[in-house]
Amino acid sequence: MLMKKNLLFTLLGLTCLPAAQAQMIDFDDYGPLRVYAQSPMQSINHTPLLRSGFSLPNGQREWYITANIASMWSESDVLLADYYQNAVTGGVKWQMSDALMLDINYRWGFSADNHLDSLTMWFHDSFGFDQNGRQNQAKHQNQIQSKEYGIHIDDLNGETLENALTAYLGYQLVQTERHGLSLGASLYFKSVDSGPFAEDSFAQSIQINYSYKNGPHNVNSSFGVSFIEDTESISTNHYDSRFTSIGIGYEYRTGRHGWLAEIHRYEGLVSWDENFSDASHEALLGYRYYLNTSAIEFTLVENFENMDNSADIAYTLGYRHKF
Numbered sequence: 001m002l003m004k005k006n007l008l009f010t011l012l013g014l015t016c017l018p019a020a021q022a023q024m025i026d027f028d029d030y031g032p033l034r035v036y037a038q039s040p041m042q043s044i045n046h047t048p049l050l051r052s053g054f055s056l057p058n059g060q061r062e063w064y065i066t067a068n069i070a071s072m073w074s075e076s077d078v079l080l081a082d083y084y085q086n087a088v089t090g091g092v093k094w095q096m097s098d099a100l101m102l103d104i105n106y107r108w109g110f111s112a113d114n115h116l117d118s119l120t121m122w123f124h125d126s127f128g129f130d131q132n133g134r135q136n137q138a139k140h141q142n143q144i145q146s147k148e149y150g151i152h153i154d155d156l157n158g159e160t161l162e163n164a165l166t167a168y169l170g171y172q173l174v175q176t177e178r179h180g181l182s183l184g185a186s187l188y189f190k191s192v193d194s195g196p197f198a199e200d201s202f203a204q205s206i207q208i209n210y211s212y213k214n215g216p217h218n219v220n221s222s223f224g225v226s227f228i229e230d231t232e233s234i235s236t237n238h239y240d241s242r243f244t245s246i247g248i249g250y251e252y253r254t255g256r257h258g259w260l261a262e263i264h265r266y267e268g269l270v271s272w273d274e275n276f277s278d279a280s281h282e283a284l285l286g287y288r289y290y291l292n293t294s295a296i297e298f299t300l301v302e303n304f305e306n307m308d309n310s311a312d313i314a315y316t317l318g319y320r321h322k323f
Helices: 003-028 117-126
Strands: 062-075 079-095 100-110 143-146 151-153 158-176 179-192 199-212 219-229 244-252 258-268 281-290 296-306 311-322
Touching: 079 158, 244 281
Parallel strands: none
Antiparallel strands: 062 079, 062 311, 079 100, 079 143, 100 158, 143 151, 158 179, 179 199, 199 219, 219 244, 244 258, 258 281, 281 296, 296 311
């Protein structure tokens, strides 16, 4: 009798296994890390994301939420920016057909003391990175100063940096077992009612995405161009009318664990400051844990090349769920 029961449970397990495997196949493609630009100018404007070149299964949807904390540092002949930046993003993706995908999200960026200065300086010392003048300033400042442009903000705590809604529509060009190629276009609307970053503006972008899969190896890449309307930056000078972004990422997956590395490059967005006119470069290291129909992501972001045009350090925690 016991032998019959064991045989029955074994057969039931074998019967359920294909269904469980099919579920994992249907729900396990999350593509690149869901991390927005951390560079000061790009993070409060419309910057294309690194996206997958593959579509989701027809009809599949995904909702997601991310929280981000960052420490900003930039010192030039005309500007000192030493402040904290935080953001919360939530949105929904929907594969409307085999070819069309819609992604709508809301992003709120704000400044509040997240006490990252000590951790940032320890991280730089531990890995031999130059402090870039940060060691000469008191810790936990939240300020932007410029005599040339008459900017004297001693405390940014509680100020809204970005309040924006973005809609992205993707079109699948090519999809095979290993290769995916897609095009996308975004509309972006930002409305900040008060404070030093107050403005209402529209922006648009177009981008092309290519991805490659081979077993546990996944490669994603995107090239995008953003078009910014004629609005003024905090210095009362104008943003450039357009800028480009490039991203490439790699994921190695084993079981429920995904190990990710990405590099993002953003063209300079203003010409009135030597630091912000140069391109910024961000290196991302991420870990993704796969559940049956969802995933949890943790990401560390560090700037390189141009040390004055991105966050000194940033962390992002995200949750994504497919249904």
